[in-house]
Amino acid sequence: MPDVSEDAKLQRALYVGGVTLVVALWLLPLFAVMLTSIRSNEELMAGNYWGWPQKFSLIENYTAVFEQTAMLRFFLNSLLITVPSVIGVLILSTLTGFVLSRYPFRGSNLIFALFVGGNFLPAQIMMIPVRDLMVRLGLYDTVYALIVFHIAFQTGFATLFMRNFIAALPGELFQAARAEGASPFQVLRHVVVPLVRPALAALAILTFTFIWNDYFWAIVLTQSDAVKPVTAGLNNLRGEWTSAWNIISAATIFVALPPVVMFFLMQKHFISGLTMGAVKG
Amino acid sequence: MSSVELRKVDKHYAGYHALKAIDLKIEKGEFVVMVGPSGCGKSTLLKTIAGLETINSGQVVINGHDVTREEPGDRGIAMVFQSYALYPHMTVAENMGFGLRMAKRPKAEIDAAVKRAAKILRLEEQLDKRPKQLSGGQRQRVAIGRAITRSPEVFLFDEPLSNLDAALRTQMRVELSSLHAQLGSTMVYVTHDQIEAMTMADRIVVLNKGQVEQVGSPLELYANPANIFVAGFLGAPRMNFIEARVETVGAASLTLTAAGMPAFAFGDIDPVGISAGDAVTVGIRPENLHVLERADAGQASFPGQVRLVEHLGRETVLYLDASPLQATNSDSGTGNFTVQLNKVSPISVGARLTAGFEIAGAYLFGPDGRTLTSRKPVPAT
Numbered sequence: 083m084p085d086v087s088e089d090a091k092l093q094r095a096l097y098v099g100g101v102t103l104v105v106a107l108w109l110l111p112l113f114a115v116m117l118t119s120i121r122s123n124e125e126l127m128a129g130n131y132w133g134w135p136q137k138f139s140l141i142e143n144y145t146a147v148f149e150q151t152a153m154l155r156f157f158l159n160s161l162l163i164t165v166p167s168v169i170g171v172l173i174l175s176t177l178t179g180f181v182l183s184r185y186p187f188r189g190s191n192l193i194f195a196l197f198v199g200g201n202f203l204p205a206q207i208m209m210i211p212v213r214d215l216m217v218r219l220g221l222y223d224t225v226y227a228l229i230v231f232h233i234a235f236q237t238g239f240a241t242l243f244m245r246n247f248i249a250a251l252p253g254e255l256f257q258a259a260r261a262e263g264a265s266p267f268q269v270l271r272h273v274v275v276p277l278v279r280p281a282l283a284a285l286a287i288l289t290f291t292f293i294w295n296d297y298f299w300a301i302v303l304t305q306s307d308a309v310k311p312v313t314a315g316l317n318n319l320r321g322e323w324t325s326a327w328n329i330i331s332a333a334t335i336f337v338a339l340p341p342v343v344m345f346f347l348m349q350k351h352f353i354s355g356l357t358m359g360a361v362k363g
Numbered sequence: 364m365s366s367v368e369l370r371k372v373d374k375h376y377a378g379y380h381a382l383k384a385i386d387l388k389i390e391k392g393e394f395v396v397m398v399g400p401s402g403c404g405k406s407t408l409l410k411t412i413a414g415l416e417t418i419n420s421g422q423v424v425i426n427g428h429d430v431t432r433e434e435p436g437d438r439g440i441a442m443v444f445q446s447y448a449l450y451p452h453m454t455v456a457e458n459m460g461f462g463l464r465m466a467k468r469p470k471a472e473i474d475a476a477v478k479r480a481a482k483i484l485r486l487e488e489q490l491d492k493r494p495k496q497l498s499g500g501q502r503q504r505v506a507i508g509r510a511i512t513r514s515p516e517v518f519l520f521d522e523p524l525s526n527l528d529a530a531l532r533t534q535m536r537v538e539l540s541s542l543h544a545q546l547g548s549t550m551v552y553v554t555h556d557q558i559e560a561m562t563m564a565d566r567i568v569v570l571n572k573g574q575v576e577q578v579g580s581p582l583e584l585y586a587n588p589a590n591i592f593v594a595g596f597l598g599a600p601r602m603n604f605i606e607a608r609v610e611t612v613g614a615a616s617l618t619l620t621a622a623g624m625p626a627f628a629f630g631d632i633d634p635v636g637i638s639a640g641d642a643v644t645v646g647i648r649p650e651n652l653h654v655l656e657r658a659d660a661g662q663a664s665f666p667g668q669v670r671l672v673e674h675l676g677r678e679t680v681l682y683l684d685a686s687p688l689q690a691t692n693s694d695s696g697t698g699n700f701t702v703q704l705n706k707v708s709p710i711s712v713g714a715r716l717t718a719g720f721e722i723a724g725a726y727l728f729g730p731d732g733r734t735l736t737s738r739k740p741v742p743a744t
Contacts, residue, residue, distance in 0.1 A: 252448065254444045254445075258442065258444060258448035259461070259465075260415060260435050261413055261440065261442040261519075262436060262441070262509070263434070264461075264465040268465050272450075272461075272464075276450075276452040277450075
């Protein structure tokens with residue numbers, strides 16, 4: 083950049099410094115967890131929380147997560163809960179979004195308002211009714227309880243998301259498909275789904291992260307170790323009197339990995355401007 | 364190839380009467396252009412033929428068969444949209460074969476139809492490309508190709524050329540006309556561009572405010588507009604209009620006065636319902652308005668000052684300010700009269716001159732806008 087005045091240089095330095103500071107503060111807890119996950123328990127007992135580790139226990143701690151705790155089981159439970167929930171949410175919200183954006187009917191706005199409005203209810207007020215419902219349905223303390231609840235709960239937001247995305251697609255594409263004799267289901271399959279792939283990818287990551295990270299409903303709707311997801315499982319690792327924070331930290335890092343992996347898997351689907359060339363321009 | 368018939372087609376939107384009891388018959392193999400200003404209902408009318416818009420009352424009949432309640436896909440129509448409406452995630456070949464694929468036709472048949480359409484439209488090299496890799500003209504040809512592959516009874520075009528640049532538009536106009544000659548299909552074409560209407564149509568349907576103003580061949584409409592709206596809509600540059608007042612009413616003539624003009628007589632008209640004092644409008648096409656060497660006693664004339672000169676090569680267009688004469692031609696905003704000369708003219712901006720016209724070539728419109736002058740001969744084609 084030629085001809086940058088002293089003022090601009092100073093501003094730039096302040097800006098970079100400020101950003102660095104905020105990022106450092108933001109990452110500090112994560113950094114602390116990472117650091118703790120490679121310390122030995124003795125060192126933590128001795129109070130060395132922030133200093134350079136005298137001994138690296140990376141392998142020991144991470145193998146301990148799998149050997150001494152039930153994290154693998156919790157991890158599997160989380161996958162059993164999260165993956166079907168995300169798929170369910172994507173399918174349902176694509177269907178609702180398609181109908182609500184393209185086939186208005188009497189009362190469709192009311193239904194849409196209910197989907198959206200449901201998001202504003204605090205989850206806590208549903209705690210007891212939902213638990214009672216699941217008990218009566220015989221789903222309490224099974225993965226199905228969480229799957230059913232998460233699909234129902236996330237579909238509200240996901241419908242808003244998909245409806246707006248599908249409504250933004252050029253209307254003439256739908257008219258053209260209809261003029262060519264495509265049935266609504268064919269339009270959905272051959273026109274809508276290919277065009278909303280970026281939205282589906284974004285929605286998949288969002289709902290995956292929401293559901294994977296959910297702790298509240300995990301402890302409301304499950305009890306036994308055989309169905310508990312990782313979030314509730316992590317809490318199990320805390321002992322009655324003392325906690326092996328290095329092991330808990332290692333387990334935490336392990337638990338945080340899937341959403342990150344999910345993000346990288348879905349990244350290639352975020353192709354912006356996929357609808358370019360559909361209509362003029 | 365099919366005929367299309369609209370019987371008393373009526374359409375309301377919330378608080379808005381979009382189509383007012385439209386009756387129209389389009390013959391087999393005819394190229395009909397529906398033209399009108401924006402908001403006149405022409406696109407809505409096209410979509411009611413397609414079945415993309417429902418109607419409140421009336422009937423849509425294709426090939427003698429009432430299709431009012433049928434889905435667009437069952438009507439034997441194919442539509443080409445202004446925005447092309449190509450599927451961005453499909454190749455050109457997939458786009459063109461979409462309709463047949465949805466109808467679950469055998470692959471060999473689809474491929475053959477796509478190849479045939481691609482050949483007609485010279486798209487053979489582009490079949491594996493995606494829409495965004497194509498130019499505007501190519502995209503429009505793909506959209507037309509998508510219509511051709513289904514071998515429809517009726518082609519419907521909704522302002523298909525308005526997104527193209529001027530040169531390409533002229534070229535596509537010629538291509539569409541020759542496509543019509545080649546396929547012989549019934550085509551209904553909507554545009555707001557009167558040049559497209561004049562050049563392509565077998566018959567023009569002029570629409571205004573949800574009503575049919577006039578139907579006829581381009582030259583018939585140009586020579587004998589039924590009313591002031593059609594007269595002003597067809598022809599470029601636009602017809603000049605002078606606001607005048609009836610002084611005396613004769614058996615087949617009227618004497619008129621207009622501000623800044625000596626009284627002049629208008630013959631060869633049917634003055635039924637016209638009385639002295641009525642406000643009427645005189646219409647003169649720019650090519651019928653001349654620059655006079657000297658004011659002739661027998662000719663209607665008025666003085667004016669040149670505001671703008673356009674040299675189009677062989678022709679010259681002069682924009683005149685002729686106040687206090689009241690005119691309703693607002694084509695340019697620079698002057699209220701347009702004179703088209705079939706020669707290069709040395710007249711320059713600021714010049715004062717006298718403009719005149721022959722009564723025989725002019726039109727007279729009554730207070731309700733109806734044409735009062737009798738039929739003019741239509742040039743034979």
